[in-house]
Amino acid sequence: MKWLELVTVGGATLVAAVTVVVLYSLGVRLTAIAGDAEQASPRLKRSLAYACFGFCGLAVLFGLYLIIPYFSS
Amino acid sequence: MVALVIALALFFDFTNGFHDTANAMATPIATGAIKPKTAVTLAAVLNLVGAFLSTEVAKTVSGGIIKEGTDGVQITPEIIFAGLMGAILWNMITWLKGLPSSSSHALFGGLIGAAIAGIGFNSINLETLLQKVILPAIFAPLIAGIVAYICTRLAYALTARHDPETGSKLTQRRGGFRTGQIFTSSLVALAHGTNDAQKTMGIITLVLIAAGTQAPGSGPQFWVIAACALAIAVGTYSGGWRIIRTMGSGLTEVKPAQGFAAETSTASAILASSHLGFALSTTQVASGSVIGSGMGRKGTTVRWSMVGKIAIGWLFTLPAAGIVGALTALLVKTGVVGVVIAAVAGTAAVLFMFFYSRKSHVGHHNAVEVEEAGQAVRFAKKKALARARARANDQKDAQR
Numbered sequence: 001m002k003w004l005e006l007v008t009v010g011g012a013t014l015v016a017a018v019t020v021v022v023l024y025s026l027g028v029r030l031t032a033i034a035g036d037a038e039q040a041s042p043r044l045k046r047s048l049a050y051a052c053f054g055f056c057g058l059a060v061l062f063g064l065y066l067i068i069p070y071f072s073s
Numbered sequence: 074m075v076a077l078v079i080a081l082a083l084f085f086d087f088t089n090g091f092h093d094t095a096n097a098m099a100t101p102i103a104t105g106a107i108k109p110k111t112a113v114t115l116a117a118v119l120n121l122v123g124a125f126l127s128t129e130v131a132k133t134v135s136g137g138i139i140k141e142g143t144d145g146v147q148i149t150p151e152i153i154f155a156g157l158m159g160a161i162l163w164n165m166i167t168w169l170k171g172l173p174s175s176s177s178h179a180l181f182g183g184l185i186g187a188a189i190a191g192i193g194f195n196s197i198n199l200e201t202l203l204q205k206v207i208l209p210a211i212f213a214p215l216i217a218g219i220v221a222y223i224c225t226r227l228a229y230a231l232t233a234r235h236d237p238e239t240g241s242k243l244t245q246r247r248g249g250f251r252t253g254q255i256f257t258s259s260l261v262a263l264a265h266g267t268n269d270a271q272k273t274m275g276i277i278t279l280v281l282i283a284a285g286t287q288a289p290g291s292g293p294q295f296w297v298i299a300a301c302a303l304a305i306a307v308g309t310y311s312g313g314w315r316i317i318r319t320m321g322s323g324l325t326e327v328k329p330a331q332g333f334a335a336e337t338s339t340a341s342a343i344l345a346s347s348h349l350g351f352a353l354s355t356t357q358v359a360s361g362s363v364i365g366s367g368m369g370r371k372g373t374t375v376r377w378s379m380v381g382k383i384a385i386g387w388l389f390t391l392p393a394a395g396i397v398g399a400l401t402a403l404l405v406k407t408g409v410v411g412v413v414i415a416a417v418a419g420t421a422a423v424l425f426m427f428f429y430s431r432k433s434h435v436g437h438h439n440a441v442e443v444e445e446a447g448q449a450v451r452f453a454k455k456k457a458l459a460r461a462r463a464r465a466n467d468q469k470d471a472q473r
Contacts, residue, residue, distance in 0.1 A: 029232045032247075
């Protein structure tokens with residue numbers, strides 16, 4: 001039985017999904033804070049939010065890079 | 074015969090496409106992130122791209138369930154023909170019922186039934202069947218469901234905003250997730266292309282090898298890849314609106330953050346599984362994610378009666394497609410006349426179901442009731458509240 005592979009798949013799924021969701025959620029939250037009226041440094045918050053979205057996109061691209069055999073060969 | 078099987082395989086690919094559009098696009102359509110027509114177009118294009126990206130899965134499609142090779146039995150194009158017939162008919166029936174069921178299971182079921190009827194029970198490798206089909210069927214929705222549950226919880230916890238002094242809820246501003254959904258659902262469509270188009274490629278390659286036109290052990294040829302990619306893309310574009318309705322609003326009510334979490338889990342589960350060698354069914358993963366995310370958001374109810382219906386559909390997939398496959402295999406055994414009868418009967422059944430479906434038309438216009446109306450009302454409410462507050466302040470000022 002391939003229990004080890006099952007655990008690997010489950011673990012990889014969890015790690016990948018949580019990474020993407022956490023980064024994106026942080027981005028959404030920071031955007032929300034930056035939009036608040038009484039905010040000391042909205043520009044900093046906003047750029048932080050964009051950084052989060054950027055890292056999230058990078059994580060996805062890295063995943064695709066791992067998967068497409070054209071790159072890994 | 075070979076040409077007939079290839080045509081049938083491509084048609085199976087087409088049904089696979091429109092059966093599984095829902096996996097990627099049901100949730101963004103339900104939350105209004107993407108317009109229905111745009112969604113299916115996007116999914117079709119990404120399926121096309123995905124089918125070209127990786128042909129890893131194609132090599133291991135039926136691998137091992139039917140004992141093939143030198144010491145086992147010879148798979149003939151006739152068996153594959155019968156198996157495909159079973160798979161296609163079951164796909165059409167479940168589509169008519171709006172049930173998201175696994176196309177790969179239908180394919181496996183059809184092939185198994187055909188092999189049993191055409192060759193005998195000893196042609197089936199039970200251990201591989203358990204390992205490749207039955208266990209993944211249990212674990213796919215489980216893994217996806219748990220991951221989606223955790224992700225939904227995280228997404229809501231991270232974006233929950235409360236006023237630090239009063240503790241009352243601030244405007245949550247989770248609109249960003251709606252944009253995010255466009256990307257995550259695209260990823261699911263891409264994953265579907267890398268996964269499901271491969272199955273048909275594997276089948277056609279199997280037929281070509283069996284017919285002796287291609288060297289054993291070689292990968293799919295370019296025209297096979299291109300034809301399969303096109304067939305699944307066209308299938309996706311035609312959109313299985315009935316299943317989209319079930320996935321988008323039948324299981325649970327979907328909100329953007331929740332849909333985002335569900336799609337991310339689906340995409341990671343499919344991509345992880347198909348590249349770490351434990352193939353999971355796209356449909357089962359997607360359904361599991363939607364249910365899991367529904368449980369993760371407070372104030373949602375999962376419609377368990379619908380879940381039960383889908384589960385029963387899954388239980389029946391393998392045997393039902395198997396029975397059709399077996400019957401077709403018996404017919405085909407009788408010779409050319411049998412093949413013709415089977416082909417005509419199959420076409421007639423598909424056409425009948427198509428025209429039957431026309432009676433109660435479910436299209437992009439009415440698949441899912443998008444909650445735009447509800448939002449309009451909510452916005453109006455907020456404005457009304459603000460106006461009321463302003464008026465109260467004015468009155469206070471006047472009193473002073």
